[in-house]
Amino acid sequence: MTRVHNFNAGPAALPLPALERAQRELLDYDSTGMSIMEHSHRGKAFEAVHDEAISLVRQLLDVPDDYHVLFLQGGASHQFAMVPLNLLPPGKSADYILTGGWSEKAYQEAGRVGTVRIAASTEVDKRYTRIPRQEELQLDPSAAYLHMTTNNTLFGTQWHWLPDTGNVPLVADMSSDFLWRRIDVRRFGLIYAGAQKNIGPSGVTVVLARKDLIDGGRKDVPVIFRYATHAASNSLYNTPPTFAIYLVRNVLAYTVETGGLDEMERRNRHKAGLLYGAIDERPDFFLAPVENESRSFMNVVFRLPTEELEKRFVTEAAREGMVGLAGHRSTGGIRVSIYNAIEVTSVERLVEFMKAFVARA
CATH class of the missing domain: 3.40.640.10 (Type I PLP-dependent aspartate aminotransferase-like (Major domain))
Structure with missing residues (x-):
């Protein structure tokens, strides 16, 4: 499995x-x-x-x-x-x-x-x-x-x-x-x-x-x-x-x-840093609507230049084993939920995919 x-x-x-x-x-x-x-x-x-x-x-x-x-x-x-x-x-x-x-x-x-x-x-x-x-x-x-x-x-x-x-x-x-x-x-x-x-x-x-x-x-x-x-x-x-x-x-x-809440916070901040880092690296492509000081460490939302690209992003990510990335039906866009159970390796894999997606979009 x-x-x-x-x-x-x-x-x-x-x-x-x-x-x-x-x-x-x-x-x-x-x-x-x-x-x-x-x-x-x-x-x-x-x-x-x-x-x-x-x-x-x-x-x-x-x-x-x-x-x-x-x-x-x-x-x-x-x-x-x-x-x-x-x-x-x-x-x-x-x-x-x-x-x-x-x-x-x-x-x-x-x-x-x-x-x-x-x-x-x-x-x-x-x-x-x-x-x-x-x-x-x-x-x-x-x-x-x-x-x-x-x-x-x-x-x-x-x-x-x-x-x-x-x-x-x-x-x-x-x-x-x-x-x-x-x-x-x-x-x-x-x-x-x-x-x-x-x-x-x-x-x-x-x-x-x-x-x-x-x-x-x-x-x-x-x-x-x-x-x-x-x-x-x-x-x-x-x-x-x-x-x-x-x-x-x-x-x-x-x-x-696994170390309690101090270790959990360390992991969560690291995961969010990886993901927001990838978004901020390409502000011309990944459009982050939330003001920096209000950004969530649990639910990271962003838009792509077009809805067509957003649909492609979700579909292609799913083919590579990354699911649940579509934004809420009321907001659209992309939403990445990186709760406690999400491993750092999963976020690293997503960041790799984001960079490759930009290159071929």
Whole structure:
């Protein structure tokens, strides 16, 4: 079997050792005579996997004891509603920073729950090419929370600093750059991240939430939509996506074994440097729309001189084993997703292809 260079934006590549571990354990997990998928979510075998995954998240990010680590279902889109359902009480307003399509969706969904306002937007002509500056943020000091999207998969921008929110809790959608490097969890009231881009398969979402924020959440919403419900039951209020959590455990364990988040950041910066270096070397051919200081280390976007060349680029790359390079349907162009699991060798191969493509175009 020959594995391709997988640059898909999500579901995305997983580390090969994590997949091989799953392959070895698939039919007979830990000599129990059955797959982890067949185990009860309340049995000792899965409980050990579940608790290990939570412990690894805490270890990698040095999560303080006054924060919950939750595994929830529904993806980030579910969190677009769950955040305001829990944290936006009647009579209060929440602030949202718009930096891309997913932040727009989060803002729109919150508006169906309560009062929200745009604290800043960097949209120009239906495109987002940069992250706002602190002085551009029009923050409400009495807001219930401020919501941001740390990395924008559609437009290839990423926050490289955190806004000063005063006493307002900062809520962050980190779905596409969670665990790409160390962060100070205490800067946030709540973090959520769909696993399928950087830490596992689709089907599970990681939530880090300050305990006092959750304890003070609304009680007038259905029980299953309350963070407090899932926190009280260690994310086992209802049947969790057991195999997805098992694979997240595998990925987290592999991350620790290979040097943790310091090593992961080093690799990610190296990969991005290779790719942006190839783009900047030929600005007449590779048209990079994102301002340099806002460039994403996870999703690199660029255009070619014509749409015809872009289609050729994607088709010819696929023939050479590089897949997932077409831009999002709403933006077009080329998008290269270089999440944690992408090896440096894959980026090096793509850079070689880019240079050869320019030569023959």
